[in-house]
Each structure stands twice: as structure tokens, then as C-alpha cells.
Amino acid sequence: MIKKAIQFWLDFLFPKNCLLCQEGNEYLCQKCFRNLKFKDPHCPNCDNNSKIGIFCDKCRDKFELKGVLVAGDFNDKNLATLIKYYKYNFIKELGNYLGLFLVNFLNNNIRTNPIMKNNNSELNLDLDNYLIIPVPLSKKRLRWRGFNQSQILAKKIGGEIGLKISLDLVRVKHRTAQAKLNKKGREENLKNCFKWKGENLKEQKIIIVDDVYTTGSTLNEVAQELKKHQAGEIWGLVLAKG
Numbered sequence: 001m002i003k004k005a006i007q008f009w010l011d012f013l014f015p016k017n018c019l020l021c022q023e024g025n026e027y028l029c030q031k032c033f034r035n036l037k038f039k040d041p042h043c044p045n046c047d048n049n050s051k052i053g054i055f056c057d058k059c060r061d062k063f064e065l066k067g068v069l070v071a072g073d074f075n076d077k078n079l080a081t082l083i084k085y086y087k088y089n090f091i092k093e094l095g096n097y098l099g100l101f102l103v104n105f106l107n108n109n110i111r112t113n114p115i116m117k118n119n120n121s122e123l124n125l126d127l128d129n130y131l132i133i134p135v136p137l138s139k140k141r142l143r144w145r146g147f148n149q150s151q152i153l154a155k156k157i158g159g160e161i162g163l164k165i166s167l168d169l170v171r172v173k174h175r176t177a178q179a180k181l182n183k184k185g186r187e188e189n190l191k192n193c194f195k196w197k198g199e200n201l202k203e204q205k206i207i208i209v210d211d212v213y214t215t216g217s218t219l220n221e222v223a224q225e226l227k228k229h230q231a232g233e234i235w236g237l238v239l240a241k242g
């Protein structure tokens, strides 16, 4: 109640407007939202061309995931700005817009991709068969930010496309923030820090949702844990590659 009253006065004193063009009365106006561009698919590891975002032959063996669906481009300054405001300025409402960006990407670039119409294709990624799992945060990080940015994105996708979500993946350790480490350090920092608390996954196909792809070590570590519990094919889904 008090929180609501404070928010009311904050909105009154500092009216909201588009973070990109400073117009309108929302954090992101329709025009700027429509201007966010989808990225052409590449191998997430080496940036070679690849269909949808599957790992190329050269990189395949290094990852437990089949591929990563990268919706946008970090070189798109507007998208990069929004992600920064979302994660580091704690503007939780941006999760709805960025979640919708992912929904549009899945509907426009994945569902209607001609590859999907070929049932024999190894890339027949029929979204309805997939379970959505957001990358969890440690308790410490959750307290710091006040929300799990990946969970909000996942919930938006689940709600809009009607896919099942599971929150049974937890993070058990918090060490150094990943952003401060190099590739080797990131892998060490992540070892065994995810735990699946749900039932046996019995070949369930999964899409792991995260905000940004950097080296892929977070998604890969999550995939390893899920595979220990008999997960089927696993994909990642992110807003952009950093």
C-alpha cells in the first residue's frame, strides 16, 4: 500500500517517458519498440552463418545445447540501452517490453521459418513441445536487483505463447559476478552452481531463457545439470549476444 502511494508520487513528480526518444508516457513507445531489429541467425559460438542459431559442426561438441536463439543484436544501440536499464537501473517494467520482443521473434522468425514446416528436418523446433526454464539467480543477487530478469522474460513468453514454464531450477552458490571474469574464470565460477529440484525430465525438450549470451558458459552449465536429469533436446533463448 505504502509502496503504491510512493510510486504514485514518483510518477507524478517524475513522469515516465520513452527511454529512447523521451516522448510518450511509457518507458518504451510503440515507434521505438517497432524499430528494434531481429538478428540474422549465426552459430552462437563462432558467428558463422547457421540455420536458426544451431551450433555449427566445428562448435557443436563443446556445448550441451543444440543451439541458441539470439533475438536481437547488441550492436543495436537501442536494444543495448534497454537491456542496461533493465538489468542495472532496475526498471522492472522493461521486462514486459523485452519479453514481448522475444515473443515476436519466436512468432515471426521461428514459428513461420520454412525450415519448421519440414517435419523431417533436424531443426523442426516445434515450440509447443518445449518447456521454458529461466536461468535462476542466487538469493544474494535477487535481493540486490529485486527481481529475476530472466524469469520475467520467461513468464511473458509462457503467457503470450501458452508454453509451460518451470521454476524448479535453482542456483546454489554465489561467487564473483560473471561480468568481472574471463572465459576460464567464468566456467570455474559456475561449476555445480545450478540444481534441478524437479522430477525426472524424461526426454522433455527445453528452452533455457537468459537475458544476454556472452561466452555460453551459463547456458551450458544449466544444460549439463538438466541433462543429468534426462532432459531431451535443449535450446537457449536470449535477447542479444554481448
Ligand SMILES: [Zn+2]
Residues within 6 Å of the ligand: 018, 019, 020, 021, 022, 023, 028, 029, 030, 031, 032, 033
Ligand atoms: Zn520512443
Ligand SMILES: [Zn+2]
Residues within 6 Å of the ligand: 043, 044, 045, 046, 047, 048, 055, 056, 057, 058, 059, 060
Ligand atoms: Zn561455430
